[in-house]
Amino acid sequence: MTLGAAVADAVADLAAAGGKSAVIITINRPDQRNAVNRAVSYGVCEAVDELDRNPALRVGILTGAGGNFCSGMDLKAFLRGEQTRVEGRGIMGLARTPPNKPLIAAVEGYALAGGFECMLVCDLVVAARNASFGIPEVKRGLAAAAGGLMRLPRLIPQRIAMEMALTGDMFSAERLYQYGLINALVEPGEALEEAKKLARRIMVNAPMSVAASKRVIIEQRDWPIAEMFDRQEEITAPVLKSQDAREGAAAFAEKRPAVWKSE
Numbered sequence: 620m621t622l623g624a625a626v627a628d629a630v631a632d633l634a635a636a637g638g639k640s641a642v643i644i645t646i647n648r649p650d651q652r653n654a655v656n657r658a659v660s661y662g663v664c665e666a667v668d669e670l671d672r673n674p675a676l677r678v679g680i681l682t683g684a685g686g687n688f689c690s691g692m693d694l695k696a697f698l699r700g701e702q703t704r705v706e707g708r709g710i711m712g713l714a715r716t717p718p719n720k721p722l723i724a725a726v727e728g729y730a731l732a733g734g735f736e737c738m739l740v741c742d743l744v745v746a747a748r749n750a751s752f753g754i755p756e757v758k759r760g761l762a763a764a765a766g767g768l769m770r771l772p773r774l775i776p777q778r779i780a781m782e783m784a785l786t787g788d789m790f791s792a793e794r795l796y797q798y799g800l801i802n803a804l805v806e807p808g809e810a811l812e813e814a815k816k817l818a819r820r821i822m823v824n825a826p827m828s829v830a831a832s833k834r835v836i837i838e839q840r841d842w843p844i845a846e847m848f849d850r851q852e853e854i855t856a857p858v859l860k861s862q863d864a865r866e867g868a869a870a871f872a873e874k875r876p877a878v879w880k881s882e
Contacts, residue, residue, distance in 0.1 A: 649685025691732025
């Protein structure tokens with residue numbers, strides 16, 4: 620990928636077998652606490668699109684340079700009239716169009732406003748114990764309209780989401796971990812390494828199975844109860860009939876690592 624200086628990407632070979640990799644997408648404006656301008660928004664979008672396009676990539680890790688994840692929209696760019704959202708897709712191309720493949724957030728320092736909202740899009744979150752989170756838009760006469768007001772109450776208790784949204788106060792990693800918003804807490808400076816370990820645990824599994832599992836979990840929230848199993852079967856039936864299903868059973872019986880065929 621060819622990205623601007625505002626976003627750095629590195630392909631890390633984390634897979635245990637098969638030559639598959641994870642892509643680490645780094646927001647690279649440390650002097651601005653990784654605030655989102657046009658270059659960041661479109662750069663992250665390009666990198667995430669490549670994650671979905673490239674069969675050699677299994678997992679994405681989104682992180683920030685210089686000890687912070689992302690402090691949200693660059694307000695100076697906003698005042699200049701700079702477009703900080705990807706047309707039709709929202710901030711960083713994530714708000715309206717999350718990737719199909721797993722995306723892990725590795726959070727150090729601040730994850731605020733649009734940065735926090737993009738973290739909510741991620742499937743898994745690893746955070747440093749001293750990280751801080753919030754949607755402070757109400758303090759600036761704005762609203763957390765990049766999906767945070769809709770996603771947050773689906774992920775934590777509604778009253779806690781309401782407190783975050785109406786006060787604009789920052790919440791600690793420890794507190795949000797208690798509500799299940801964070802998968803793992805680590806010491807400061809270790810979030811990316813822990814996210815890589817989590818990526819490895821995903822990448823040893825069958826890609827088709829991982830994709831179907833993610834899709835069901837995301838989509839089932841909007842399914843009528845009477846249709847849930849039929850909708851699930853539409854997604855999982857091809858998995859059960861796949862070469863990977865046969866390979867997984869054979870590998871288990873033969874006590875060897877599976878060699879997956881799907882991408």
